[in-house]
Amino acid sequence: MRKTIKYFMWGYQEHFRFSLKYDTEKVLEKIGLYDVDFEVLLVGALASNSENNYPICIEPEDEKWDLKIFSGLIEDIGIEIENHPLKNMFYSNDEQATRDKPENIRRESVSIAVKKALLQYDEDNDLESYVGLSTLVEGYYVVPIIQITKEVFRKHPKLDKKTLRNRNLSQGSSNLVDAVLKILLSNASKLLKTENPGRGLSNIKVREVVRSAADSFLYTPSIAIYEKYSFTNLFETLNLISSLFYEGVHSLGKIIISNPEHASIVFSLEFQDPVPISKTRWVRKVLEMSSEKFSLIADNEFIYGLGSLIADYDFSDQNIFIVEFLDHYYWQISCGDIILLQSHYNEPRLYAGNGQEELLFDNLNRLYPYTTHTEKQNILNLVLTLTNLNRGSMLVIAEDAESEVKRLAKLGTPIKPILLTPDLLEQVSGIDGTVIIDPKGICFGIGIILDGDAMPECTPSRGSRYNSGVRYVYPTENKKRLAVIVSDDKTVDIVPRLRSMIRLSEIEHNISLLEHATLEDFNQPRNWIDDNRFYFNEEQCIRVNAALDKIENLKSEVGRIRFITQRLSPNKDMNISYLKD
Structure with missing residues (x-):
């Protein structure tokens, strides 16, 4: 595909943004945040000695961020430069610091002005924008930005900012999410200094980023x-x-x-x-x-x-x-x-318990929509009971609970059907094996040893209890099963972990946008579809692929950058439970 970049800063700006977005997703998943709403954008402010066309550029240019957000940014940068605290700082014995001071002031001032320009947008959209240090790239001071939903910080609260007597002392990171996003943006600013940033892979090491963030965050207690x-x-x-x-x-x-x-x-x-x-x-x-x-x-x-x-x-x-x-x-x-x-x-x-209640309710609603709120609340109470016990255990919710307990009768203790209560669960979970209930909370068996073949979802890094639950739950064919696994180390897992739900109307809207797109405006629906390709059925995949073929065959001007989008095919795991309407 060919695309003209109107707000052109440098040739690999889209590649750079994609790379930062991919790295951010992997790092957030590494600390336990899955399916989190976040976005990555780049804002460029024209350098004063440059002759480029546009004073402000944004990547991506045809999505949700209107350039009006940054109207007056050049003037605001000038104000920040004039008021920067380093203006009155003098380095008597450091000539290099004196030479670097004007550029350091400008780079920081650009980032500060961009951060302030986004405050109202963040407020209106329940977001928090993390803004990296600007870097001069081919005539523009480019600022990398990660915007993340504030819902993350309601589930994983930050430490409060303190009023420190020493104004020059950093507050430190307020939580682990805060720390990893700052490190990602610091790395991004360093990469912007390289030749043709975005041309090659970032080669980020996810584990190193997360451990560096943990190192950084745990200096915060000493500051506090x-x-x-x-x-x-x-x-x-x-x-x-x-x-x-x-x-x-x-x-x-x-x-x-x-x-x-x-x-x-x-x-x-x-x-x-x-x-x-x-x-x-x-x-x-x-x-x-x-x-x-x-x-x-x-x-x-x-x-x-x-x-x-x-x-x-x-x-x-x-x-x-x-x-x-x-x-x-x-x-x-x-x-x-x-x-x-x-x-x-x-x-x-991050602590896995934060948000687990919401995740469990979401899974119960999607797997067993016919159950009542009271029945789901009882199951939630059962799970909370397990997590508070000082031992490993497992609870399986299965549509075919009664027949499964009969099938596995020699591998456990079948019981007369009874509504399981938290007090009763605390008693019966003391023996080895799994407690099996149906979606309404009726228990049919305790101490059941589960069977099942090895699955791709199994992992040698987890214990036998976890892998036993995975082997049993995944190959269910038409019977829906859910396992809550509490390991001896108090880790809580809900298996399977369902993807987020998405609106059918949103899928159809973006397909329609792509079908009617030109070379000037195809990028937004193309990116959205590429990010959400799991959710498309066979007929929708055919429509998307035809639209991509049409756009790819359009005549283009010399100098357009060509991007290839992998064609869509239906995912075997997709079903209507992932759709909201």
Whole structure:
């Protein structure tokens, strides 16, 4: 396909944006965010000494962002430059810093002005725009932007911004999502400095980005506690502690991270000489003294003793953090009710429980639309009961529950049908095997050992309970089944994980736009269709492919950039349960 870029900054601007969007999706999935609404765009502000045609450019140019959002941006950049705090900064012994100062001021001022220009758009669309540092690319100061729905931060709350006495001290990252988006944009700004950015692959290493984000985020507690940077890499240190055994026993226990002089800290005993938190084997040894009642008391550098918090402590000041060691190489850090981060075998993630209720309700509605709200609420209560137990377990909801329990009778304990209650579930889940209920919550069997063949969805990185649930649930043919798997390490999985629902009218609207598109306006429906190709049935695929063929065969001017879109074919897993109307 050929496309004329009206708001042209450089030849690979669309490739660059696609690459950043792909990287963002993979990183968000790595920390546990699936099917999140986010967008990536680039805004370019004309350099003062350039003769390019347009003062402001945007990529993509024919989608939802109107250039009117950035009307007056050039003037706003000038104001930001005049008011920039570095204007009055002088480097007496650093000639290079003095030479770089004007360009650094301009780059920061462009980003600040773009961020301010997007504030009203963000407010109107329930979004938060993360704005990277602008970089000069062929006559334009290009700003990479990631816009993400604020719903993410309602499910995974940020720490509050504090009023710091030292105005030059960074606030740090407010949560793990905040940290990964900042690192992605920092990487994007660096790539914009390379020759022909977007021409090659970004070669981003997803795990490294996520771990770097966790490293960065866990400097935030020290800033909150002492308003200073820590010399301790807390993420790395906690991972090392959680990996160690003491006399054959893996790490279990709690650490309260705070200023030890905080009024809400009550010491039961204090060490004569504080234990350096960097001495991980020593810390692992003293961790053995902690319990449900008593925790180690620490700041970002030392362990000071054993103690607890006063009963009525209010975490709203966000000056105290709790680290819990849950299992071997598995820990989490929280502030009050907010679980900020979990790490399992050095893989940082968001707390899986946030949003699980909504996901479960969505799956129940789509798989079993004939059940009542009361029946679904009872199943939710059953799942919450399982997650609060201190052991691994599994609950299977199956349309064919009765016949399946009869088939598997020799591999478990069939029971007379009964409405399962949370109290009863707590008792019967103590034995090995799975509890099987139907979509109305009627239990037919307990302690059932599931069967099933290996499936592509199985993974050697997960335990036998998880893979057993996957093998049983996926090959269901016409019988709908759902498994809630609580692993020994308290990880909660809902299998299968259904894709987000989409409106049929939205599919038809974008097909129609593509069918009537020209070389000037095909890009928006083409991109939307490419991002959502899973949802198209056979007839819709035929229409889309015909429209793509027509556009590809249109005559074009010399100099147009050619992009190839893979043709659509129906996905065997797509069905009407993924459609809203």
